[in-house]
Amino acid sequence: MEHDGELRAMGAEALDVLIAALVARGYDVIGPTVRDGAIDLHKIHGMGDLPIGVTDEQEAGRYRLAPRADGAVFGFSNGPSSWKRHLHPPQTRLWHADLSGDRPVYVSDVEAPARPMAFLGVRGCDLAAIAILDTVLAADEHYQARRQNVAVVAINCGQAGATCFCASMGTGPAARSGFDLALTELVGDTKHEFLIETATPLGTSLLAELPTRTATDEDLARAAAILETTRTQMGRTLETAGLKEDIAAAAESPHWQEVAARCLTCGNCTMVCPTCFCTEMEDTSDLTGAHAERWRHWESCFTLDFSYAMGGSVRHSPASRYRQWLTHKLSTWEDQFGTSGCVGCGRCIAWCPVGIDITAEAKALQAEARP
């Protein structure tokens, strides 16, 4: 725990009070919930919607839910969705136009959600991903309209998966910044509690409504031990020293061809990635031609259309498309936006249908650069 904010403790059941307090303030609470065999991020109405007593088992190309006996609320690691889905939705209408008169009338569709969103259970890796999107999409009016007024309740991660490597990327497992409240789940044989810490005036006013007690030194020691355990649970590492330069220098490595022999160019990694932001524009009109709309939707650098220009695709080979993705994540993102594009959440590893592992491919390229 690295914050100076006020630290309190509350019984696990008080999570319901927190959700109710957020709803009473007008928020739509978005949190983890079991849907279609995965823990996904959707609107929740109470604690009962959370994946209590559910965990996940993840490996390269594998994701399965499983019960856990201790009844933990946040006893799982990342599911396929990230908060990107709610901040930078898969489809956004940018504007519509009335073409019925002599002169077309364009109307912007920039708008904030009817109710502001409160994100419940954001881990360190995903807090870092939101901070990255804040930078990348700083000038995007549509993103900013959704992003403004988002309340964030973070969770200090108590369950890392085999595909996780946030400790390598310096983004977790502790929640460092970018939240109003941060929780640490303390699951014991007799007591099930949350440590709760506030970082903003909104967090402080929410905390005041919760049935809490003062946190003890013992609580703090348990929270620190949980983070230490989480660190050791991570099944992946990535050496970041010199990584940007090594990947940039590897542009013509034969290793890209080796990965391409396995890569299906399906784009799953870009869909589940919490920072992949690329989009396509699409114009539509009704049958009369009196009404037109422009939509923006997620696009993946693994498609041929992505780089289509001048009568052909610039990145025709699968090798060039995988190179674009990995190089952007781990190298050129830094040139463009000042940070890595990878937060170590491990989603791309679990959700790759053939189990391609960004950490293993980066290591292979690093080994070539420094034999």
Added chain:
Amino acid sequence: MDTRGHAPASLLPRPMRVARVVTEMAGTVTIELEAGAFAFAPGQFVMVSSPGVGEVPISISSDPDDGTPLALTIRAVGATTAVIAAVSEGSWLGIRGPYGTAWPDIPEGDLLLMAGGLGLAPLRGAFLRALRAQERIGRVILLYGTREPGMILFDRELLGWMRQTRAEIHVTVDQAHPGWTGNVGLITTLLERERLDASNTTAFLCGPEVMMRLSARQLAALGVSPSRIHLSLERHMACATAQCGRCQLGPLILCRDGPVVRHSDVGRALGIAEL
């Protein structure tokens, strides 16, 4: 004029009325727009849309300083450009921008412009600026290559410049037909004949990427500093506001860091296939 970072973030087009459509050649038109006050610099581009059809990046071919209307030269190559190139006078297009980097200010020494095909359009404003500056600068050389004599862009204007200005203008075609008495061959063959004062030359290049890559390499071999060779690059652009990720070339986001870039900044990237 460095306009980087000044582009409006709004993705909402401005409706502009088409004042005039000039057919340049089969499938290629120059569209003049009633743009009102519209500040831009030669080399920049706009996003042009036909509502309900689609949107494409098009470089500006007019001169910002001579009082002429905003002009866009468009060739029908796909579904969207085919609709836009077929607009009639009095109809409306949606315009966003201007976006991207411009050609540098006209330098003191010799200026070499090399254009391939439609690449003459974004160089037109820079060439006209250079003509106006000719009293204080060195040589103004325009080398232009295109597929065949019938595909010479701005052909009448080129003839006028050849006859009435001190600019040294040479045209070459890939394939001649009977009656063509000019040069035949790639634009690089024109470059071979120029006795350039390499240390005093700045080059602006716009055309197919392969033409720019070979020309830039040749210029560098002749001794022109790669930092004084400027290229206008093209990639898929969907937003033009550096938010869609489509126009990346290595570390560059070309709608923001380009289209005009220095060869010293992109030489390595252009040499890597499919980057």
